[in-house]
Amino acid sequence: MKTLSENVSFGGVQGVHSHASTACNCDMTFGLYLPPEAQSGPVPLLWFLSGLTCTHENAMTKAGAQAFASEVGVAVVFPDTSPRGDGVPDADDFAMGQGAGFYVDATKGKWAKHFKMWSYVTDELPALLAENFPLDMDRQAITGHSMGGHGALTIAMNLPDRFRSVSAFAPMANTLDSDWGKPQLTAYLGEDREKRRKHDASVLVEERGFRGPMLIDQGTDDQFLDLLKPEALASAIARRRQPATFRMQKGYDHSYFFVSSFIDDHMALHAEALWA
């Protein structure tokens, strides 16, 4: 692992690190914020998964998570959203290829060699973090934006013992039946709808649910509302009677201005679960 940069932030340190990834068959870069408490012992960890076109940098610089993370003594990791590099396949559509890993392990065609973001985020990166940083991996929580909201919800519900709390900002909520999800996951995983069910947040909420706190924020003026399908997730929450807070935030769009407006609420939810 190589440290690319370190900046003091709210008394803690915002680092950027890179490493050779076995899962993705390329070098990967991630951001990790360590609060001041990390200087005296392991701290809990919050995952922030980002959306289409993002690198590790977007949420790290625009979500505004560090102030609250410092206050409550929680580390935040910002992984990249896909494998990258000259040898890694890409697509003209920004919703496919580099910047659009969808947090799945691709099994089909040219994508299969590198696009293993599920394994990267659930196995390889946690192991690397545990080995190299003062983190208490028994206390983890997860959040994300858009494609990253889809990742946060689907990973949390597929790994029910790992995360104490889950939240999402404008998540892609119904990847089985949306143009943000269906074409991409079909290319990555194949035509078999059954294989794609474990990557649909609404299906998972209805069939499995989540036993910890869940918070979803969605802007009413989001330019991608028809692709995100928040109504599918809200209906699934209601059908399962899943304890959750689902808020339609009047006037907000899909940008990081929306994310940073509500990040403190999400951080507070996760901090309470992580320090309980």
Ligand SMILES: N[C@@H](CCC(=O)N[C@@H](CSC=O)C(=O)NCC(=O)O)C(=O)O
């Ligand atoms: N360039 C695209 C818009 C891409 C976009 O809005 N990406 C969002 C995530 S969308 C879902 O995953 C994002 O987070 N962008 C990075 C940022 O810093 O804002 C277009 O032209 O429509």
